[in-house]
Amino acid sequence: MSAIALYARETAGFDERVANALAVLRQAAEAHPGRVVQATSLGAEDMVITDLIARHRLPIAIGTLQTGQLHAETVALIPAIESRYGVGVEVYEPVNEAVVTFVRKNGERAMYDSIELRKNCCGIRKLEPLSRMLKERDAWVTGMRREQSNDRGTVAFSELDDKGRTKFNPLANWSWADVWQYIQLHDVPYNALHDQFFPSIGCAPCTRAIAVGEDFRSGRWWWEAEGAKECGLHVHGAEDQA
Numbered sequence: 001m002s003a004i005a006l007y008a009r010e011t012a013g014f015d016e017r018v019a020n021a022l023a024v025l026r027q028a029a030e031a032h033p034g035r036v037v038q039a040t041s042l043g044a045e046d047m048v049i050t051d052l053i054a055r056h057r058l059p060i061a062i063g064t065l066q067t068g069q070l071h072a073e074t075v076a077l078i079p080a081i082e083s084r085y086g087v088g089v090e091v092y093e094p095v096n097e098a099v100v101t102f103v104r105k106n107g108e109r110a111m112y113d114s115i116e117l118r119k120n121c122c123g124i125r126k127l128e129p130l131s132r133m134l135k136e137r138d139a140w141v142t143g144m145r146r147e148q149s150n151d152r153g154t155v156a157f158s159e160l161d162d163k164g165r166t167k168f169n170p171l172a173n174w175s176w177a178d179v180w181q182y183i184q185l186h187d188v189p190y191n192a193l194h195d196q197f198f199p200s201i202g203c204a205p206c207t208r209a210i211a212v213g214e215d216f217r218s219g220r221w222w223w224e225a226e227g228a229k230e231c232g233l234h235v236h237g238a239e240d241q242a
């Protein structure tokens with residue numbers, strides 16, 4: 001069964017939540033002209049945001065992290081966005097030498113050996129490229145929602161990150177049903193893995209399908225304790241933590 005058939009549902013207040021998300025994006029574009037980027041993971045939430053940006057021709061750049069460990073289905077969304085919306089996607093990759101050195105020293109499966117090594121891998125493949133994406137920017141847009149996990153229960157529509165940049169979270173109050181309702185209404189391209197019970201998609205070695213009833217993010221870093229489960233992108237002090 002497709003993710004749309006499983007999850008899309010119109011609930012009270014949907015139109016208002018869409019209007020509010022658009023207002024947050026407009027505010028981001030107006031307050032930070034030429035200096036704001038959507039950091040998209042190419043997940044369902046981020047595809048909704050890209051659609052809103054493109055549909056309303058908002059001057060917000062779109063950037064993504066190609067960690068070198070993404071599923072083919074995820075990578076395929078980059079040209080899909082470009083052809084559907086006629087916008088360019090900035091792709092940030094890790095420094096090859098850093099990856100080679102890390103893998104040579106710790107192996108291809110180091111992320112399973114310890115939280116420290118997993119965070120080091122995220123540091124090289126995600127945080128350093130993210131810092132390049134954000135270097136000339138003073139604001140960014142993410143697809144974080146309060147519902148995604150306990151850690152994210154207090155996500156605000158805008159907040160300051162640890163470097164003093166404004167982080168906009170236009171879908172902070174959206175439900176998973178809202179995300180899929182929007183995707184259905186606007187025929188938004190989405191990751192084929194969502195149709196295979198992957199609600200939250202990251203790098204291939206660190207993402208798995210979930211079973212009915214399992215927590216939303218239980219498919220990410222499933223071998224770790226709940227409290228450790230962020231890649232560092234959205235943790236305070238993130239860019240120093242790896």
Ligand code: SF4
Binds near residue numbers: 067118121126204
């Ligand atoms: S999510 Fe996994 S593979 Fe991707 S950067 Fe982090 S540890 Fe490495």
